[in-house]
Amino acid sequence: MTEQIDVVGHWRDGARWEGSADRFGDVYDPATGAVARRVAFAxxxxxxxxxxxAVVAGRAWGETSLTRRTSVMFAFREVLSRRREELAAVITAEHGKVLDDALGEVQRGLEVAEFACGAPHLLKGGFSDGVSGGVDVYSFRQPVGVVAVISPFNFPAMVPLWFVPIAIACGNAVILKPSEKDPSASLLLGEIWAEAGLPPGVFNVVQGDKVAVDALLTHDDVGAVSFVGSTPIARYVYETGTAHGKRVQALGGAKNHMVVLPDADLEGAADAAVSAGFGSAGERCMAISVVVAVDPVGDELVEAIASRMGGLTTGDGREGADMGPLVTGAHRDKVTSYLDAGVRDGARLVVDGRDVEPKGAAGGFWLGPTLFDDVRPGMSVYDDEIFGPVLSVVRAETYDDAVALVNDSPYGNGTAIFTTDGGAARRFQREVTVGMIGVNVPIPVPMAYYSFGGWKASLFGDTRAHGTEGISFFTRQKVVTSRWPDPAERGGVDLGFPRHS
Incomplete structure (x- = not known):
């Protein structure tokens, strides 16, 4: 007898919806390698x-009072907080990251929901009284209408939460297209919105692949698109969406450097490199994938990092391991291929993650923490965004050489410097061509009231995620010039260009 496998569907009108498509994808339990469920492709x-x-629901929601919208946001924040462990468990089951990491993901998303609760202040316009004789000027913001959010597999809750609460607080209807690799968190978010009292149709989910993405990017009634993913796809989303008249913010890939100066606390730097390099199995756009050791600290730093890696456990994220599996077998195999490539290119493989003895089922998508030394630009392990637990150490003779490595990268998402020299840190943060910088902080993801996004090939579009730039992205501004003249003072016809006086 064949075991029945659940199908993950869509979310429409405040409830789960099967849709009409006849195409499906497999959703795996990464810790066992088994197909856990299937996802319907729209x-x-x-x-x-x-x-x-969404057009109908969004029109009504946009006309709903700001007070009412804010009350729903506060309720959403409370329900999300109460159900955070449930959401984290769903993330771990389909993505593979350990439970503590999944809880951290939900917490960072919760911070954006809390920021969105301040919409009454954030949406305030300006007013200038008497700019000219009897003339006032004021501004206000209105929602875009229907917006789409296309999110990646590595943060199935946090990335949607970067965008959706702000878009909804601003009065928009949202259609979320999550990754087909771990789709179930999106439906749980739908349940949370419904429990918070959000009207049906304001938050929606369409599952799927490129077919669904292209349908959203080209749809006449979708006014804006937020995307997070690899740089090639981010470029495609940006170019396709803007060609169809949409505003688009597309956050792309990264190759984040961590520069360690000779005066740094090397023990602390080693702790940071391991934590930022192997958390979530390296499947983070803000992961540290390159450590730049400035002479003469390279040998000591590599030894310190390797010694810490020996104490890490790889296994089922539900069972207390330090690092879980990768999200799919195909992705694990792709990451593993870089180990052979690195050796062929002349890098020294210090710790081989293929030798790991995981605490989990033999069929899980395992690859242990991996460390390369003597890596150079031009090697694929340096040039490519690997998106796995592979940490590369590059040697630099001077501070200037280290900064050149950072700035020569086509990516500009995040970087960090470890030093006890305040002058060097201040110089570094001004000289690097990167959007998010950490000083003795390896993963400089800003708080929700600042905006998230990089430079160069790490961001396509003019606005970044959450913070005040998120408010701007999900609204359109109107400026009104108003005059209420006294009928007795009517000035008559004047064909000259209007001047303030």
Missing amino acids: NGDDVDTVVAG
Whole structure:
């Protein structure tokens, strides 16, 4: 007898919805390698149906009072906080990251929801009284309408929460297209929104692949798109969306450097490199993947990092391991291929993650923490965004050489410097061409009231995620010039260009 496998569907009109498509994808338990469920792939008709409902719901929601919208945001924050462990368990089951890491992901998303609760202040306009004779000028913001959020597999809750609460607080209807690799968290978010009292149709989910993405990018009734993913896809999303008249913010890939100066606390730097390099199995856009050791600290730093790696356990994220599996077997195999490539290119493989003895099922998508030394630009382990537990150490003779490595990278997402020299740190933060910088902080993800995003090939578009830039992205500004003249003082016809006086 064949075991029945659950199907993950969509979210429409405040409830789960099967849709009409006949294509499906497998969703794995990364710790066992088994197919845990299947996910329905939306077709164009499914997307049209969801968008049509969102247009109607969004119009009503945008006209809802700011007080009412804010009350829903506060309720959402409370329900999300209460159900955080449930959401974290779903993340671990489909992504593979350990439970503590999944809880941290939910917490960072919760911070954005808390920021969105301040919408009454954030959406305030300006007013200038009497700019000219009897003339006032004021501004206010209105929602875009229907917006799409396309999120990646590595943060199935946090990345949607970077965008969705702000978009909804601003009065928009949202359609979330999550990764097909770990889709279930999106439906749990739908349940949380419904429990918080959000009207049906304001938050929606369409599952799927490129078919669903393209349908959203080209749909006439979708006004804005937020995306997080690899740089090639981010570029595609940006170019396709803008070609169809949409505003787009597309956050791309990264190759984040951590510069360690000779005066740094090397023990602390080693702790940071291991934590930032192997957390979530390196599947983070803000992971440290390159440590730049400035002479003469290289040998000591590599030894310190390797010694800490020996104490890490790799295993089922539900069972207390330090690091879980990778998200799919195909992704694990792709990451593993870089180990052979690094050796062929002349890098020294200090710790080989293929030798790991995982605490989990033999079929899990395992690869242990991996460390390369003597890595140089031009090697694929240095040039490519690997998105796995592979840490590369590059040697630099001077501070200037280290900064050149950072600035020569096509990516500009995050970087960090470890030093006890305040002058060097201040110089570094001004000289690097990177959007987010940590000083003795390896993963400089800003708080929700600042905006998240990089430079160069790490961001396409003019605005970044959450913070005040998120408010700007999900609204359009109007400026009104108003005059209420006294009928007795009517000035008559004047064809000259209006001047303030």
